Amino acid sequence: MSASSSGNSYRVLDLFAGAGGFSLGFDWAGFSTSVAIDFNQNAIDTLVGNYSDKKTVVLKEDLSKLTPFQLEHKLSKENIRINFDVIIGGPPCQGWSMAGRGKIRSLTKDSGPQGPLEDPRNKLYKRYLAYVRHFQPKVAVMENVSGMLSHSGINIADLVAETFEDAGYRVTWKKVNASEFGVPQSRERLFFVGIRKDLNLQFRFPETILKNGQFKYPTATVKDAISDLPAITHGSKDWIKNYIKQTGTSDYAKLMRKDAVPGKIFDHVCRGHNEQDLAAFKHMKQGDLYKDLPAHLKRYRDDIFHDKYRKLRWSKPSGCVTAHLSKDCYSHIHPSQTRTISVREAARLQSFPDSFYFAGSMSSKFQLIGNAVPPLVAFRIATEIKKQIFSIQRKSKATSFQEVEL
Template sequence: MTLKIDIKGRGKYKPASDYSIDDVKNVLMEKIFEESSRIINSDDDLEIIEKVDFRTDKINVLSLFSGCGGLDLGFELAGLAAVIGEEAAMETFKDKDRFNELRNKSIFHTIYTNDLFKEANQTYKTNFPGHVIQHEKDIRQVKYFPKCNLILGGFPCPGFSEAGPRLIDDDRNFLYLHFIRSLIQAQPEIFVAENVKGMMTLGKGEVLNQIIEDFASAGYMVQFKLLNARDYGVPQLRERVIIVGVRKDISFNYKYPSPTHGEETGLKPFKTLRDSIGDLVTDPGPYFTGSYSSIYMSRNRKKSWDEQSFTIQASGRQAPLHPGGLPMEKIGKDKWVFPDGEENHRRLSVKEIARVQTFPDWFQFSQGTNSQTSINNRLDKQYKQIGNAVPVLLAKAVASPIANWAIDYLESSPNNKIKNENASFQLGLF
């Protein structure tokens, strides 16, 4: 946590390196109480809790900042592979009808999601089972969370001033605290959080250290690691911080997955753009059109067919270029051009970036319900959903060690270890 100090300047909250564990917990609880006291109406939260489809034979999942469901889908797939086998699960995943027939066998069972992005929620509803309760409400106004065994979420990366970390004086920096608040209530055995690589360098690393301390003070053994999606069969250079916490009374030592793809002996070759989208050259589907800004043209935006894509961003206008045509050419500082003319280049299509994010072709992305907006605006809603998502196969890799542990955990004594309880109100302040 951070400590308020009485000095002038923009960064009035500075890291308190001499905080004890109890100090961190006390300040954290004080802030969570303050945040919770702002919640006005919680009646619908209680109604939702009563409707959750909690299963005693599954790992019940609560998904925060769920978006269109990339992280959730990867976990579901890993949970299916743990039950029916890797090869069978991956083959089943290719066909929507077949997958829908078998997905209920997954050891992971999502019961609740929370997100404010309307079109992403529509996408989630289209592609996930109907029992999942979707709560389209500002998480800062959700007072009660359902009991669960696993919480997932990619909370927004905090913003900080040039003067240093300020974790308390800016409300936008506190969405991760509501993640912690859900942990205190729901008491899951495990949580997994995802965030951008830049989190590791904010405040010279102090920001991430403080966030890890805050998660740990909620009663979890916490670790983090930077993973690159391409190491797990994703045709994309995408580095993300994966934070994993295991409740302190649970005897499970989570180990991050070893790379399955790469140039080292014994690994599968990296997946390339050719592997992923080579069959879509003549039928790519709709893509964002329009001019390229000077910022866009300030660096190379095109990878070759035999490389992995640049990181897919949450914007159609900023989508990487299709690998067809000649490479871009640098003609000056921060200035690139199309040597064979702009007409011979285009951005990756919605279907192509979905492939790059390892979503299956059957996964449908909502454009919203306003048909009067421009084609680009409607497509941009899809680009945003896909770009914000965790690549499905990266999520699957992260989930696999948990899925394998869960099989034994449930079999050992499911009736004693997993109880069908509603929200944990013993901490009534929250």
């Protein structure tokens, strides 16, 4: 292993790193991800593929078992500095999600043996905070699902904030919609930003809506995000395709093409579908749901699966890109082509640039993308953290990303 890059950058420890969307946004803002940790092999391969040239140390570790002391020993043994300026992370959150609630109907009290905080899937945020408590970075940033706001009648987010406070941090948290940060996707997530108390600072999330009602950051639609990509048919498995730059390409698409291989597009592949699905996709208008289909094109109960199919609108952000895309992509049917979205289109909707590599099979790539923090959201928040906490204004010579910032 090699040590992280220069001491001139603020050092980041990324826990539960996944594909590295959180890290990518912080890197865009001028931070340096020194160490990134995950347990999934495809995530590890993805991190190595994208961060090895940045001298990021990538570790495959189970953070539910590895203690902060063990990590410190491991890093020290490899002569890797253990003083981190920022710790970021998105602990797995199935227990807080709407989908996970059906599996924990028996929850009673917060403190009881069946309570929401005792569900094994809900304890990983405590592991994240154990690392924060141990390494004491100046700033700690955690992302999780908005389902934490109300779970079995309990506002879990307030309990998480109290745990931050107990660890020595003054915390601000907010429900953020990625679409308000310029991501072409309606995706609501909670972000917690803790500032070490001795710094005597309180983080303020950037306002996304101005006094005149306009969005601070340019909005991006599905059309902005993916309309420049070459047309493909369902079941396409050409992992490398030619990319022809088109006139009228959106600023967002130009941003996604920054540093991409000229004339090439990777991972523009999608699932194959049966004839009934293809007939249904073709019949649907933009914005239609499964319930809008005629009876002869339905194969599920529409009172239960009313939105199992969803056709994207060119003129709006997409619906939330989730890890369920690894199972099927019915929630993201292409607006004008008779198919569901490709891996690269999902990445674009999450604000991953075309230069970003994802490891594994098609399903694995979809899962990595769906679980990630949108890099553009991470960038907006990291930029504010740098401005408010580290008091360093953007240098006159911008990074390659900032030169084309929306």
